Amino acid sequence: MNIEAIKSIYVYEMARTRRTLLQSIVSPVLSTALYFVVFGAAVGSRMEAIDGVSYGGFITPGLIMLALVTQCVSNGSAGIYFPKFTGTIYEILSAPVAFTEIVIGYVGAAATKGMIVGLIILATAAVFVDLHILHPVMMLLFMVLTSVTFSLAGFLIGIYAKNFEQLSLVPSLVIPPLTFLGGTFYSIEMLPPFWQAVSHLNPVLYLVSGFRWSFFGTSDVDPTISLVMIGAFMLLLLGVLSWIFKTGYKLRP
Template sequence: MNIHAISAIYRFEMNRMWRTMGQSIVSPVISTSLYFIVFGAAIGQQMGAIDGVSYGAFLVPGLVMLSLLTQSVSNAAFGIYFPKFTGTIYEILSAPVSAFEIVLGYVGAAATKSLILGIIIMLTATLFVDLKIAHPFWMLFFLVLTAMTFSLLGFIIGIWADGFDQLQIVPLLIITPLTFLGGSFYSIKMLPEFWQTVTLANPVLYLVSGFRWSFYEISDVSPQISIAMILVFLGICTGIVYWIFKTGYRIKS
């Protein structure tokens, strides 16, 4: 394995985060803090506890997952699209670097950025609510695998996109709505039975539910199903990336 190549790609992408600190870290943290203030402090005081958890604390896993999903996709998509846009992707492809090493560098950096942001948001949440983590191992499990999976998805989007506008289509029009409708701000048990059944078709529900279970041991679906779903998503994204490099889809033409 070419450790130097992986390290070079990884450090280049991480340096981009430090250069754009305001956009990469500060802006999402401020936005999430506003969610805590408006929904947790203002609206939350008018709502009762959900399964014994205060509404403000109930929001935390959903807000972390919302930021994690959108930032993972955006970071990885832009990271691989920019060298494709400038043409430097061909220098990378012609270098003695395998497809696995290229993906590891870009996806590893995108996932790391998202994990840093997720941890900062959780630390920020402690300023507003009494945050408790019942299962730290499983919390990290969901956090890391979700960041990796959606960074892979972002990598796929970056390869597929023909323009900068297309980089935002999936995060804004698909990922964010699915997260909002996936139980981030409420339990699906609060919905009518018909809409509970419809919501079960939302894949993000399983990620949010499993992540929330790791905090408070409450969930809308079985934690085992949530774990299985994230592994399935990871396998699908890995398979698509393998196919992209095997066929050269939009990277060798």
């Protein structure tokens, strides 16, 4: 394992975050804080508790997941897209650096950025709503697995994207609807049976539900199933990435 190669890629990507601090950290934190102000404090104070949890607390895990997933996909895709755009990707591919080392460097940096944003939002949420984390270890496990998995997904998007429009398509048009319809603002038990079944086709439901369980001990889906789903998705993405680097698909002319 070429530790120096991993370190070089990781440090370079993290340095890019410092240069774009407002966009990378401040903007998503402020945007999510507005949700806490509007839905947690203003609207939430007028709504009944869900499964014994105040509405402001109930939506907190989903909002953290929304920011976490969006940031991981965006950072993961941008990290590999810009070397493709500038042509420096060929220097990386021709260097004595293995596929696993490239992925660990880029995906590790994207996941770290997402975790930083997620933890800052978690601290911000504590200002607006009353939070109690019943299973802190599981909460961190869900955050780490989600960060790595969606950073891998972003990495794949960055490889596939031909232009900036395709690069921003998934973070802006796909992830928010999936998150909002994945039980962020409600329990799927409130839905008719048919729509409950449809909701189980939404992969984000398992993320939000498992993450909410780590806070309050209540969930729409068994947390074990949530972990299995995240693990299976991660393995699928790793398999696709391995094939891409072996074949050079979208990487070599």
